[in-house]
Amino acid sequence: MLYVKELYKSYEAGKNKYEVLKGIGFHVAQGEFVAVMGPSGSGKTTLLNCISCYIPFDKGNIKLGGVELAGMDEEELARVRNTKIGFVFQDFMLLDGLTIRENILVPRIVQGEVPGEAEKLADQLAAMFGIGHILNKYPAEISGGEKQRAAVARSLINNPLIILADEPTGNLDSKSSRAVIETFIHAKQKVNATIFMVTHDSFAASFCDRVILLKDGTIYRQLEKWEDRSVFQDQLLDAIKEMSET
């Protein structure tokens, strides 16, 4: 589904150049729920932004659904973002002037007219994630957890190949965080969604099938979940501790 090979990305600040990603490579399979963890500055969000084509990268290859992203022009990249990727931001990024139903439908609206079936799908997704009762409300009128669930529904409206989520529980309390993670699991189980999530939260990551640990722009280690969620969370915490000591 997603192949990342020898990915490099650097930022320039004045005369200084900072290498953030140093030749990262990995693969995410269809229907897999993968998390990326690592300390601040390890390159997690940069990696996610490169995959989602939000920022250009220096070198390397990203293949999504068998299509190479490097070298695409702006128009093609926009189409990829719209149809192949669903993105969930840490701070939801809902449009304040639109209702929740309209927000969920935005990726369809930017394609052109919204057919009736898309509206039905929006309603179904909302019902699936427990936000059916707030579809006609505006973002300012609902809670953070509801906003994030609406954002997840929005990311699924075009039936994308992959959902990319940047710290989706970062701004939420534990109850809302759990509800959001459950929406991901639900999406994975019901529509076989592939999810790639950046997080700091070991609890959220423990729901994933696999966790990639990043350190200083390279992959430090990858952990797969074979056992119970809580055991996997302990393994994660041990690995993170080990990473911070090396």
Added chain:
Amino acid sequence: MGQVINMRQMEQKLQRADRKQSRLYLFCNFMALMIISAYSALMLSPTVQKVFPEGGDSRKQMYMIFVMTLLGCVVFTIYALGLFFRHKSRQLGVLMALGASRKRLAPGLYREVILLSGVSAILGTAAGFPFVWGIWHAFRLFLVDSSDMVLTFDFRCLFISLLFLLLVVGFAGLTAWRYLKKTNIMEVIREEHINEPVKELGRWCGPVGFLVLLTGAVLGYGAPLACDKWFSMFPPVWVSVFYAPVFVGLYMIMLHTVVHGWKSHRKNPYKNIISRSMMKFQGKQTVNNLLVVTLLIAGGCFAVFYLPTNGISAVLRYASLPYDYFYKYQADQDMPDRTEIEALGREYDLSLKDWNECDYVTVGMGGMAKIYEEDGLRYHIEYVPMQQEAMVLSEDAYQMITGQEVDVEPGTYWCLNDKAETSLYVNDSAKEITNMTTRKVLATEFAGFLHYDHLAETIPCCVLDNADYALISEGLTDDWRGRFVAFNVDGKDSYPFANAFFRLFVSSFDESCERPSYYDRVQKIRENEEGKEYWGDTDDMTTIRYEMADSFMFRNFWVYMPSFRILSQNDYLRNMAVMFMMFLFIFIVCMITALVVCYTRCQSIALNNRYIFDDLKKLGASPVFLDREVHSQCGNVFKVPSMVGTTAMFLLFSMILYANDGRMLKTEWMAMGVCLCIIAAIGGVIYAVYRSSVRAIKAQLQI
């Protein structure tokens, strides 16, 4: 509201939701165009153009302040547009992130910004005319009215507004294009949080800034004088470059304000740390803003200080004149005699006293003159016989009219000056005087100055020994002879009498006297004899007409304009109305522009730093603390430019008044006192707008 089903509907709905942002941009754009349209309409109106002398200082000042106002309008329009896009960028970024391509977003975005910019600009341009018409007629209604003040427009002024309109629409379109062109979507989404820190200089930059500013003011003012004195050169336009350090100094002062502030934080380094750091991190914008506001306030002060500095000296001068009525006329004119004037006086229940009259002659007087080289800039000074027209009195005539005793040595002359020795019409370099009818020449020599205000008003006036006077006036025709008449009113004077007498006086002259005081008959004869055309006979000469007896030009420049105290006092404001009202208008426009810039800046602080205030609230900052930070932040935006702008202009005016003659006259001290009162009033207005800005910000930040 219906369900959104396509892009166009979504854009319209989002635009409706963004009304607040659009309103600020619309307001700023509307104000900018209204101010520019109003200023250019008035500046280029025939009403103003005919009063402000072409090439004169006042016209240059009017244009200079217009350029400054234009700059201010450009700045606040750009900032308002920047604010609009800062807010819009999040929306654009989200849509891009969700797969809207540039091509898909472009039509809606261009339509929105061009519509907003275009409509507000057109409305602003149109509103400029009623705005200027309203202010002008309010002036006429409440302050002063005159025949000069009939407002007419030259609609070519619309070209300036049109250019600015195109600039605004073009810039809006360009900014939209710039946003759409961005490849880093995260940058577009996070645009609201991007800071522009300014390059810091040490704490020395503020004090050094003041020194540089002062140096610039002295250099700028001194350079034209140096050109004249040391290089015998008419100051070319580029000499203004010497004022450049003023702007550098101002920049350094504003930079110091933004980066370090003017209060010492040694005792309490954490006081106002939030507002100081906020200013620092949006330093580039803030420094530019403060600089423009300072210039606008200084420009406004420059315009408004013109009124007291000119008005007070004139009013006091009229009060101190020795005679209530003093006039002169050419001997060949059929003027009302004493009996007729006394009869007119009786019609107004007035009796006249202290009647005095004497003869004078007009001669050609030699003198040092600037002879310009071919480049029109450089000159050399040489003595020119028959250099100018001058009036000459005998010792006896002088004593009769002034009551001052004088003993003039034969072969010498005394030149008349005013009491303050500021008259422009003195000639202290003549070696001979010429009878313009017989061309008889009398050798003479400057002996000193006599002081009598009535005789130092239009062209040079001299006193000769009685025998010399008889010699030089022998054979002169009546068109070179004249008579001074002076009298007082017994008791309280009457304006209707003065007015009626003025009308009678003007109507008694024939067309040979229909000329301005700067039309020099001697110079004309000399140049014609040299085969040259005298400039006064070309189209360059501003003409004077009897039927325009109430106009600014006539009252200020007619060669036989009488000095009637009560007429001058009552009509002073009316005679100067257009000039004064134009300067008052400039002041109003500059202040409005400056206050809009400050208000917009404060709004941008609220918008750009909303998240900081939210974070502070989350960290437990009390409303009192937040209130203090908002006050401190806005205080700097308003306080420093106001103080620097007004003080700099006050000092500049003081310097100009002092440098004119190397001293400060009583009238000048009084004028500066009035200027101080004006500064206090300006301070009051600025404070009121500051309070209102703080209230608006607090409402926005929900403090």
